[in-house]
Structure formats: structure tokens, C-alpha cells
Amino acid sequence: MSFDRASSGRDRTSLYSEITSRIITELEAGRLPWVQPWGRSDVGAGLGLPQNASTGRRYSGINILILWGAVFHHGFSGQTWLTFRQALALGGSVCKGERGTTVVYADRFVPDEARRRARETGEDAQSIPFLKRFTVFNTDQCDGLPDALVTVPPPIPDGLILPQAERLIRATGASLRIGGDKAYYSPALDYIQVPRPESYFEPINWHRTALHELGHWSGHPSRLNRNLSGSYGSKLYGQEELVAEMTSAFTCASLGIVPTVRHADYIGSWIEVLRDDDRAIIRAASAASKAADYLLGFLPETEGDHGQHGQEAA
Known part of the structure; x- marks a missing residue:
């Protein structure tokens, strides 16, 4: 497997910049992305960490802030997320026209050249950090999912809509x-x-x-x-x-x-x-x-x- 170090570095820098700009925008608007207003009337979801509805794994690090922000801005009723393929695998689908939320996966990669050099010299191979982006959808954005995965938003109190x-x-x-x-x-x-x-x-x-x-x-x-x-x-x-x-x-x-x-x-x-x-x-x-x-x-x-x-x- 070949690995383009220059292009990976540019993509990583771009992704860091994207995420940082998003956080700055939140701060300039007077919101702390790590202190979401859970329990407020315009935020449907309750307190909790976002998690993958298919695997049950909780998201971590910057993905918590990204997904909390999406719940807050879109008024999603829950903190559960799926990739497009995971929704299909569960018998459902992403609703037409819905836009997903970009989250990131951090890992390290050892290029083939570094592995070869390590074998020749006996030194440890140097790994390169990288960020991979992928798209997830809140379960509110999906249809046909099992009932256990569907979050029902709280009803609007009587009399507020004439x-x-x-x-x-x-x-x-x-x-x-x-x-x-x-x-x-x-x-x-x-x-x-x-x-x-x-x-x-x-x-x-x-x-x-x-x-x-x-x-x-x-x-x-x-x-x-x-x-x-x-x-x-x-x-x-x-x-x-x-x-x-x-x-x-x-x-x-x-x-x-x-x-x-x-x-x-x-x-x-x-x-x-x-x-x-x-x-x-x-x-x-x-x-x-x-x-x-x-x-x-x-x-x-x-x-x-x-x-x-x-x-x-x-």
C-alpha cells in the first residue's frame, strides 16, 4: 500500500483548520461547545455522550464536540448515530435529502518504505499520524430502523401552537x-x-x-x-x-x-x-x-x- 505523505499532511491540516474554525464560531457566538445546554426547551436530546447506534461504541475526543454541536443546531431528539451503510444493514435508510455530519478517526500509519528501512537497519519503523473523515447520520435522519433505535421527541405542550x-x-x-x-x-x-x-x-x-x-x-x-x-x-x-x-x-x-x-x-x-x-x-x-x-x-x-x-x- 502506497502512502502519499504530502497529500495526507495537507488533508490533515485542512481538517484541523475546519474543526478549529467551527469551534471558534461557537465561541464567538457565546457558546461553549463542551458545555451544551442540555435540558433547555429547544434541545430535544438529554444529557449523555454520543454513541454509534449499531455498535454501541461511544464517540470520543473532538467527535463528542462535533456531534453535540450537530444535536444542538438541528434539534435532534437523541445522541445515536449511524453511517449510511450501517443504517442499511439495520433494515433502514437515510431519509432523502438529509445531510450527514463529518466526524474524524485518528490513527497512525507506517509507510512501506519505513517498514523496509526498519527491516534493513533493525530500528523501529516511524509511524505517521493521520486523520480520516467519515460521515454519520443521527437516527432522527433515518427511516425504517428497529423501534429500539428510534428516539421519539417530547410532545410540544398543549396550547403553544394555536x-x-x-x-x-x-x-x-x-x-x-x-x-x-x-x-x-x-x-x-x-x-x-x-x-x-x-x-x-x-x-x-x-x-x-x-x-x-x-x-x-x-x-x-x-x-x-x-x-x-x-x-x-x-x-x-x-x-x-x-x-x-x-x-x-x-x-x-x-x-x-x-x-x-x-x-x-x-x-x-x-x-x-x-x-x-x-x-x-x-x-x-x-x-x-x-x-x-x-x-x-x-x-x-x-x-x-x-x-x-x-x-x-x-
Whole structure:
């Protein structure tokens, strides 16, 4: 077996840099990766070390921090993990569109040349340390696994999600995942992620967030076909954020939900969009009306305010 020392060294350096950058990001956000907030309402999993669901072996070292971070950010309900092949071997599979978490395996390797030299000189062969990366998936990301390996997340307390909002979300058929510490819509995979209602200082604001992301969902090419390709901070991104926020406001009003206002940091980003284009608010409001009408159209006529919001000129 040949061993490319130079390429291995570059890959190892890159992997060290990746992991270190990830930890720095956590620290800059005010989180200590080795002190995860277990027991908090937005963290589904309980206290414990991550382990492989197939072998029962616990992960160690930096992999503990990596996998804890994944549980925290994605809101997974348990600390058990599998490789793609292990999920298949257990009779299950990784759900379509799921992205795995990269973990590392540290070992040492003795090159063939070093072995030959050691035999000739009688000296000990010098080994080379290396890191190997591989991908694992939380058991929450898998289907068809044995019941014993499936973690059931705790139910959301009664009353935190208002029934009219729950009916609307269910009626749309949107794929909405509850958990983690971030709210977003994935256009590529066509699903919505929102934290649990308990993680909000005022749980009523969960509705504004969920309906904001549902507003983005309405813009998918198979629905209202808005341009969702804007990168963070771009004009196109800011315009779509305005549309989603107003869609949420119009839909909340139609359903009789009164969330609190957005914080000043969000408002500041919208001001930049409006200063740059004095027609942006008119286009955004028109698109938001179409989106709200589209969403409310999934409900029976007896629910919500289904009146047309008007079509202003763009």
C-alpha cells in the first residue's frame, strides 16, 4: 500500500483548520461547545455522550464536540448515530435529502518504505499520524430502523401552537420540521425548519416565524415561482425577506394571531433595501398579498380572512 505523505499532511491540516474554525464560531457566538445546554426547551436530546447506534461504541475526543454541536443546531431528539451503510444493514435508510455530519478517526500509519528501512537497519519503523473523515447520520435522519433505535421527541405542550395555525400548516402539506436553534426554508430540499415554541421568550412569536418561513415556501418554483436564489446580504435576499415578513404579518392577521414586532436589527436590514429602491416596498407588498392569499386558500372558506388583498402595480 502506497502512502502519499504530502497529500495526507495537507488533508490533515485542512481538517484541523475546519474543526478549529467551527469551534471558534461557537465561541464567538457565546457558546461553549463542551458545555451544551442540555435540558433547555429547544434541545430535544438529554444529557449523555454520543454513541454509534449499531455498535454501541461511544464517540470520543473532538467527535463528542462535533456531534453535540450537530444535536444542538438541528434539534435532534437523541445522541445515536449511524453511517449510511450501517443504517442499511439495520433494515433502514437515510431519509432523502438529509445531510450527514463529518466526524474524524485518528490513527497512525507506517509507510512501506519505513517498514523496509526498519527491516534493513533493525530500528523501529516511524509511524505517521493521520486523520480520516467519515460521515454519520443521527437516527432522527433515518427511516425504517428497529423501534429500539428510534428516539421519539417530547410532545410540544398543549396550547403553544394555536389550532388555526396548525390547521393551516397541515393543510398546505408543507414539510415542517420542529427543532434546532435556527429557522429557515431550504428551497433545494423544499422543507421548513423552525425551533420548538418553548425556545422563544414569548411562544406566540413561534407563529410569526413559522409563517415567515411558510411565506418563503410559497415562492418555490412549483408554487408562486419567486426568485429565491439571492445570497445572504444581497438585494434579492433582502427583497425576499420583506416578502416573507409581510406574508407572515398578513397571514397572522387573517388568523387572528398577534405576535410582537421584530427586533431593530431586522428592521435595519429592511431599511437598507428600501433606501436603495423606492419601489421595493410596493413590489414586496404585492408579492406578500399573493403569497398570503395562496396560503390561506388551503383552508376551508369558513376559516381565516380569504378576501383578496389587492394587486398593486409593480
